[in-house]
Amino acid sequence: MTGTLLDHHDAVLLDLDGTVYRGGQLAPGADEAIEEVRRKGVQVRYVTNNASKPAQAVADHLNALGLQATADEVSTSAQAGAALLAEQLPTGAKVLVVGSEALAAEVEQLGLTPVRENADEPVAVVQGHSPDTGWWNLAEACLAIRAGATWVACNADATLPTERGELPGNGSMVAALRAATGQEPQVAGKPERPLLDRAVSSARAGRPLMVGDRLDTDISGAVRSGMPSLMVLTGVGTPADALFAPVELRPEHIADDLRGLHLPHEVTAVGDQPDWKVRVADGVLELSAASDRPESSGTREHALGALRALCAAWWPVGSGQVTVRSADSTSTDALRRLGFA
Template sequence: MSDGLLDRYDALLFDLDGTVYRGGQALPAAAEVVDRAHAAGVVVRFVTNNASRAPETVAEHLRGMAVRADAAEVSTSAQAAAAVLRGRLAPGDHVLVLGTDALADEVTAVGLTPVRGFSADVKGVCQGLSPKMTWEDLAEGALAIRAGAFWVACNVDRTLPTDRGLLPGNGSLVHALRVATDQEPEVAGKPATPLMDQSIRSAGAARPLVVGDRLDTDIEGAVSAGVDSLLVLTGVATAADLLAAGPHERPTYVAADLTAFDRPADELVIRARPGWAVTVDGGRVTITGDGDPLDLLRTLCAACWAAGGDARALHPDPAAAAALTTLGFRIG
């Protein structure tokens, strides 16, 4: 029997919303997997692009859902952005903070001086999402950036998932300053490497596994960092999104949710799986067989990716059509 994921890796780098929890509810097996990782000596890090909350606040939120966590296990894009600024500026330099007090605290923690308004003393701009962001805040940022301040964006997520639906994310506000200044920020959060590298260093990991629900942040971040990843289908990415993913967004493994940690790791790898046959010819994808729908997804992705990613027309037999419908594909 194949070993499990906890046997193969020395650290798990979890995304949060859509992976470990949704809103205020832990997702299936999240608490159990974290407990099992600790028991096996596998280091856990919660890696989030959300720059608005302090690590202890994130840890408290997790503990409130019975997920074991402490502040030292939380890596945020605010921490990564502050570290990037520290590497470019002199101790004590003024940094204009466009974000929450938690972001300002991270700037202070690396020996820089957070400020809220533009002046000739401002040497850097640190931008993270805040629900209280105003036009006046963005105007101060535009002045500083145009004056030559080094600009770091905590992340460029275009949207923010909430219980009410998708709302504007930090990337939307970053884009406003791009347009206003004709400048590009250095990005600290996923899929850029500073946050991922910081998490790996913090964990002291030689063989980390990234676990996430988004192709454009979690999985692309893992690919950029050169580490393996597990995509779970409990959040943003769908099976159809995975099939259409480019090489920079392709995970090592795919699973429905974190209960996959109960299964042999080899069963989760994206490659041909028993029960299914897929042939690709000029964009026509013929699918036959029967079995686990997720095994079909693994087989389908492997075949289409090997053929250059061309999957314009799916032609499944009846059993395959039923499995694809279960996976959320529209057939016919």
């Protein structure tokens, strides 16, 4: 294929934390990369598993960081969770909300009735992250679920990234109710399809691309939705995570950051690389430079080419961890840059 990676897609679905920004700062190159996406007329959708904030608040935060964003470009797991229930319940049905007021508002906006107590006889439970969730909220939901209420979790993320580190996420609270009820919820957020399907539908996209830093949510969600994905290395995912990934977590493209959207398609794609050779033998990947002094030698992009070549050699024949070794000083430098010992 010719052209940039972006040239082959009519919409980009962007994960937020770890992809567009990290904590309170934009990820490297995010502003210029997204501005170029808009300049080319490609639809942008910000896709987040966060169910604690309304879409407008997410858009306001992105604008405060210097990006252009409107509420209709934001797809949240709260929206997806409420929509999943609205497809199954009659208008006015009572839904016990475990989560923020933003989640309750999404439920009400779709014609359902949000409640907070099991005494109100809810026919469904929707559960999203809120730092204010306590034992009482879980107890009310437990009673409703055990009585047969339909249970939807906005997401099942075990942890929530914060500036203090990884803290308990909605999935940890879901796990408590799972243990208490013996039931399994329907999940609306990544890696399940409802959230991504809504984002694609809102963009009226026929050739969407998912972009994210987490294999277990962003990339897995793309695989389940049947769309290609770009893994960026600005968040939690590492080069080793990519190389060792099982089939259901493998991206088609890998780049350092969102500027990879504007690199040539064949550069970001996992596949044979002109600067690198990989030999697979006895459970070992041996990396060697295709020439003694490639022009790009010593650059981060050159090292990423080595990662793409390693993935292309390992994925067809194996899965999981594998020993990687270098055959020359150029490949030794590349593996060091990628974080391989």
